Amino acid sequence: MSEIDNQTASTADVENRAVKERANQAYKDGFVTDIESETLPPGLNEDVIRQISAKKDEPEWLLEYRLNAFKQWQAMPNPDWAKLNVPAIDFQAISYFSAPKSNKNAPKSLDEVDPKLLETYDKLGVPLHERERLAGVAVDAVFDSVSVGTTFKAELEKVGVIFSSFSEAVKDHPELVKQHLGSVVPSRDNYFAALNAAVFSDGSFVYIPKGVRCPMELSTYFRINAINTGQFERTLIVAEEGSYVSYLEGCTAPMRDENQLHAAVVELVAMKDAKIKYSTVQNWYPGDENGKGGIYNFVTKRGLCQGDNSKISWTQVETGSAITWKYPSCILRGDHSSGEFYSVALTNNYQQADTGTKMIHLGKNTKSTIISKGISVGKSSNAYRGLVRVAKKADHARNFTQCDSLLIGKDCGAHTFPYTESANSTAKIEHEATTSKISEDQLNYCLQRGIGEEDAISLIVDGFCKQVFKELPMEFAVEAKALLDISLEGAIG
Amino acid sequence: MLNIKDIFAKAGDKDILKGLNLEVKPGEVHAIMGPNGAGKSTLGNVLAGMPHVEVTAGSVDMQGKDLLALEPEERAAEGVFLAFQYPVEIPGVNNMYFLRTALNAQRKYRGEEEMDSASFLRMVKQKIKDMNMRDDLLKRPVNVGFSGGEKKRNEVFQMGVLEPKLAILDETDSGLDIDALKIVADGVNQLRSPDRSFVIITHYQRLLDYIEPDFVHVLADGKIVRSGDKNLALELEEQGYGWLNQ
Ligand SMILES: Nc1ncnc2c1ncn2[C@@H]1O[C@H](COP(=O)(O)OP(=O)(O)OP(=O)(O)O)[C@@H](O)[C@H]1O
Ligand SMILES: [Mg+2]
Numbered sequence: 077m078s079e080i081d082n083q084t085a086s087t088a089d090v091e092n093r094a095v096k097e098r099a100n101q102a103y104k105d106g107f108v109t110d111i112e113s114e115t116l117p118p119g120l121n122e123d124v125i126r127q128i129s130a131k132k133d134e135p136e137w138l139l140e141y142r143l144n145a146f147k148q149w150q151a152m153p154n155p156d157w158a159k160l161n162v163p164a165i166d167f168q169a170i171s172y173f174s175a176p177k178s179n180k181n182a183p184k185s186l187d188e189v190d191p192k193l194l195e196t197y198d199k200l201g202v203p204l205h206e207r208e209r210l211a212g213v214a215v216d217a218v219f220d221s222v223s224v225g226t227t228f229k230a231e232l233e234k235v236g237v238i239f240s241s242f243s244e245a246v247k248d249h250p251e252l253v254k255q256h257l258g259s260v261v262p263s264r265d266n267y268f269a270a271l272n273a274a275v276f277s278d279g280s281f282v283y284i285p286k287g288v289r290c291p292m293e294l295s296t297y298f299r300i301n302a303i304n305t306g307q308f309e310r311t312l313i314v315a316e317e318g319s320y321v322s323y324l325e326g327c328t329a330p331m332r333d334e335n336q337l338h339a340a341v342v343e344l345v346a347m348k349d350a351k352i353k354y355s356t357v358q359n360w361y362p363g364d365e366n367g368k369g370g371i372y373n374f375v376t377k378r379g380l381c382q383g384d385n386s387k388i389s390w391t392q393v394e395t396g397s398a399i400t401w402k403y404p405s406c407i408l409r410g411d412h413s414s415g416e417f418y419s420v421a422l423t424n425n426y427q428q429a430d431t432g433t434k435m436i437h438l439g440k441n442t443k444s445t446i447i448s449k450g451i452s453v454g455k456s457s458n459a460y461r462g463l464v465r466v467a468k469k470a471d472h473a474r475n476f477t478q479c480d481s482l483l484i485g486k487d488c489g490a491h492t493f494p495y496t497e498s499a500n501s502t503a504k505i506e507h508e509a510t511t512s513k514i515s516e517d518q519l520n521y522c523l524q525r526g527i528g529e530e531d532a533i534s535l536i537v538d539g540f541c542k543q544v545f546k547e548l549p550m551e552f553a554v555e556a557k558a559l560l561d562i563s564l565e566g567a568i569g
Numbered sequence: 570m571l572n573i574k575d576i577f578a579k580a581g582d583k584d585i586l587k588g589l590n591l592e593v594k595p596g597e598v599h600a601i602m603g604p605n606g607a608g609k610s611t612l613g614n615v616l617a618g619m620p621h622v623e624v625t626a627g628s629v630d631m632q633g634k635d636l637l638a639l640e641p642e643e644r645a646a647e648g649v650f651l652a653f654q655y656p657v658e659i660p661g662v663n664n665m666y667f668l669r670t671a672l673n674a675q676r677k678y679r680g681e682e683e684m685d686s687a688s689f690l691r692m693v694k695q696k697i698k699d700m701n702m703r704d705d706l707l708k709r710p711v712n713v714g715f716s717g718g719e720k721k722r723n724e725v726f727q728m729g730v731l732e733p734k735l736a737i738l739d740e741t742d743s744g745l746d747i748d749a750l751k752i753v754a755d756g757v758n759q760l761r762s763p764d765r766s767f768v769i770i771t772h773y774q775r776l777l778d779y780i781e782p783d784f785v786h787v788l789a790d791g792k793i794v795r796s797g798d799k800n801l802a803l804e805l806e807e808q809g810y811g812w813l814n815q
Contacts, residue, residue: 516621521657524617525671525727526645526678535670539661539710 116173122146125274128173132243135250145263145273155267155374161428162372162399165337170307172275237290237321238283242310245281252283256314260343260380260407268339269376272308276341279310284319284350293549295324309340315350317383322353324552338397340375348383348410353391355548357556359563360396370398370427377404381413381442389416390433391547393556395563398427403461405434408442408470415444418544420556422563423456423488432461432493437473437503446477447543452488453564459491466496466503473503481511482540484533484564534561570595570766571616571636571735576627578608578615585611587791589627593735596763600777600802601770603788604810609770610654612788613737616768617651618644631735645671646678648734652724652741654770659711664723665693667711668730675731696729700756717744725756736760737768742776754779774806 116124125146129139232239238249245253263273284290315321325342338360344352360371373396379388390404406415417433435444450458458481466473481490492509514536522532538545538557545553571593578586585608593599603609614622616629618641629636636644659667673683684692697704702722712720721741728736738757742750757767757780769780777785777799785801786793789810795801 515657517657518659520619520621520641521653521659522671523641524619524645524651524653525667525731526642526675527671528640528642528674531670531674535662535667536659539659542661 116171118171119168120146120170120172120275124172128275128277131173132246134246137254138246141257141263142274145270146275148264149267149270149274152267152270165372167271170337172308173277231291235288235291236285237288238281239294240281242276242279242281242312245283245312249281249283252314253281253312256312256343256345258343260345260378261341261376266376268374269341272310272339272341272376276308276310279312279340281311282313282321282323284313284315284321286316286347287318288316289319290321293322293324307338309338311340311342312345313343313352313354314345315347315352315386317347318349319347320351320353322355322549324355324357324549326357326359336370336372338371338373338375340377342375342377342404344379344388346379346381346383346386346388346413349385350383351387351389352379353389354379354404355552356390356392356394357548357552357559358392358394358396358400359559361398371396372399373397373402374399375402377402378407379405379415380407381410381415381439384410384412384439386410386413387415389418389547391416391418391544392420392431393541393544393548393559394419394421394429394431395424395559397429400427400429400431403432403434403463405436406444407436407438408444408473409438410442411439412441412443413439414442416547417444417446417448417462418547419447420449420451420541420544420560421458421460422451422453422560423458424453424563425456426454427456429457430459430461432459432463434463434465435475437464437466437470437475440469440471440473442470442473444473444475446475446479448477448479449541449544450479450481450490450492451484451537451540451560452481452490453484455487457489457491459493461493461495463495463497464505466498466500466505468499470500471502473498473500475503475505477505477507478543479507479509480540481509482537483511483513484537530565533564537564570597570632571768572630573616574628574630576612576615576629577625578611578622578627579625580611580614580622585622585791586615589788589792591786591793593766593768595766596761597783598761598767598769598780600782600785600799601768601788602772602785602802602805607788608791609788610739613651613654613739613768613770616644616735616737617641617649642674643678645731645733646675650728650731650733650736652721652728652736652738654739654743656712656715656720656724658713658715660713662711663707664709664711665690665707668693668727671727672731693730697726699759700726700729701752702726718746718749721745722749722753722756725753729756729760732760732765734764735766735768737770739770740772741769742771742773750776751779774802777802 116127122143125142126139129142240248258273261269263270282294313321313323344354346352360373381388388406392404394400404417408415415435419431421429421431423429432448433446435446437444444464446462448460450460452458460479462477464475464477477494479492479494481492483490490511494507496505498505514533518536519529519532522535523529527535537560545556548556573589573591576586576589589612601609611622615624616636618639624637631647634647639647669686669689676683693707694704697707706723706726712723715723721744724741741753745753754776769782782799785797785799787795787805
């Protein structure tokens with residue numbers, strides 16, 4: 077990131093905006109599903125699930141899938157909270173069908189929105205007309221011009237790429253959805269995966285046909301902001317043999333959301349020689365300085381390297397949520413397949429993060445790389461938890477793990493929990509871990525050269541994250557840096 | 570340029586500077602020598618405003634400004650540059666980006682326009698050539714994995730880019746081989762001008778063969794105990810500091 081000079085950065089900005097505008101339009105054209113609906117009353121039972129499925133006009137098999145998941149969920153014990161301190165969640169107090177969002181409690185205009193939020197949009201350079209939607213102001217469609225979006229969609233169609241909402245995919249490509257849904261994250265996988273499978277609201281579906289290199293970065297940026305896709309999002313990406321796709325998820329602007337609990341599931345499938353690059357910048361509302369409010373983010377993300385030579389790469393920059401619990405993982409089934417995990421997780425105030433990855437080596441000569449950068453500020457706590465498992469038949473599997481923690485201030489904490497399980501003696505597993513503080517000497521050095529304290533911290537943190545930032549697509553990297561800077565404000569003094 | 574009057578300073582619980590006086594006029598080069606632990610680096614830290622040193626009495630005037638009232642980054646922008654005795658590593662931050670951030674922060678403070686990356690690159694490339702240094706220095710993270718000598722050269726290079734009014738070099742010659750010493754000395758000599766002053770802290774007379782000082786001072790026990798011209802350095806080289814106490 078640091079190398080990005082002014083010029084490239086501003087070019088990237090422009091491109092970025094163009095991409096967003098296009099995605100914007102794609103949303104208008106491709107994602108809006110017309111659901112005339114009131115919100116279901118809070119509570120979760122079989123009947124609620126039937127109603128969700130009926131309202132979405134789903135095929136029978138999908139309803140069965142949901143009901144089955146619900147049964148599994150009911151039988152599951154409460155989740156193991158790892159290093160987290162999670163207040164009890166009352167699952168019966170949540171409404172499981174609320175799209176489209178009711179406008180009743182929404183602010184009527186930006187004047188009613190928390191000025192702090194607006195200030196942040198300003199710093200991030202979010203265009204004015206986007207702020208209203210991000211802040212949840214009750215406005216109708218704000219999109220104009222249709223042409224750009226149509227071009228965008230046509231371009232994808234030309235090469236056979238499917239990029240649509242999950243609900244739409246269920247209607248238009250039921251065979252594809254049926255084949256892959258739950259194939260990577262089965263509903264019985266964990267408590268939140270089961271809950272999601274039972275009640276998921278909507279999400280994204282991506283299909284890249286054989287030999288196709290997706291001509292653009294696919295982004296959910298706008299889709300997620302424009303409509304409350306709900307707290308139980310579902311994403312499925314399938315890359316057929318020899319294909320490539322880069323998918324961007326998330327949003328740098330802090331989002332207001334009435335739903336405190338978010339439990340998404342993301343499944344990636346990479347066939348022979350296919351590559352999937354999945355990048356996330358996540359900034360859910362973390363709660364205020366006193367730890368009040370904030371989103372609980374419990375996500376199950378997993379990629380399956382099904383074919384030989386396939387590759388899945390997760391890159392994430394996380395600054396949001398009151399509580400984050402997520403471990404984007406790779407199952408390396410194909411021989412010579414590889415998995416990567418690059419992560420920056422920043423916690424401030426009373427935020428808690430327990431993130432990491434799992435790399436499951438099943439095929440021969442499989443390779444995984446884990447670079448995790450944890451930054452703790454204020455009274456926050458930041459844990460890395462990683463599992464590298466090498467199965468009996470995974471000859472010559474290799475893993476390299478590097479976990480670095482940076483502490484800013486005295487009251488924060490960082491913890492690293494690397495687990496390795498190897499059943500094959502030819503495996504090579506390397507682990508490096510460091511914990512450091514921003515040293516007085518580093519700060520002084522910057523100050524002496526004329527760089528003020530806040531900029532100095534930002535510079536040092538940026539350097540610390542460099543290995544991860546360089547994995548992000550350029551425009552995302554620029555946003556990620558801006559986001560970290562904002563999250564770091566007031567970190568010292 | 571610089572007028573230091575009766576400075577007392579301490580770090581931790583230790584009184585280090587005990588009534589130090591020094592006047593530096595524009596264009597002058599002052600060498601400061603003295604035994605280990607005398608307070609030489611502390612003097613540099615006082616001028617640069619490093620937070621761990623506390624000034625308990627005295628004043629420092631730089632071109633009519635009360636230097637002690639300014640924040641360290643403000644002093645930098647006013648033209649104070651300290652080449653550190655032990656330059657610090659900043660992993661992941663590329664040297665050139667670091668310097669551009671520094672230069673633009675200073676320019677901004679001075680109300681000047683920030684320099685765009687293209688002009689900056691051109692300027693820096695020229696500088697590195699003029700100073701006979703290798704340009705791989707630019708791409709590497711600040712001081713990370715630099716040899717001792719490379720770190721010192723990097724300090725001088727940064728000085729060249731930032732063009733300070735008052736440069737304090739703290740043992741920049743220590744640990745340099747003969748060639749590097751010449752490069753560093755050349756770097757300083759190129760920057761010498763009627764409106765730029767240098768305070769050069771060193772233990773070795775040989776540096777002064779390359780950079781000819783206008784004055785040589787001996788700092789011992791927190792004070793300047795002797796001042797002279799460049800011949801003082803030669804005497805010290807022959808006789809050590811012991812004779813000063815006789
Ligand atoms: N932060 C500190 N806390 C306590 N004592 C300190 C601190 N910094 C410096 N000192 C002490 O103050 C004295 C002067 O230190 P200083 O670094 O200024 O010496 P110097 O003249 O530069 O020595 P050298 O030639 O070895 O570099 C030393 O005795 C040193 O140990
Ligand atoms: Mg010293």
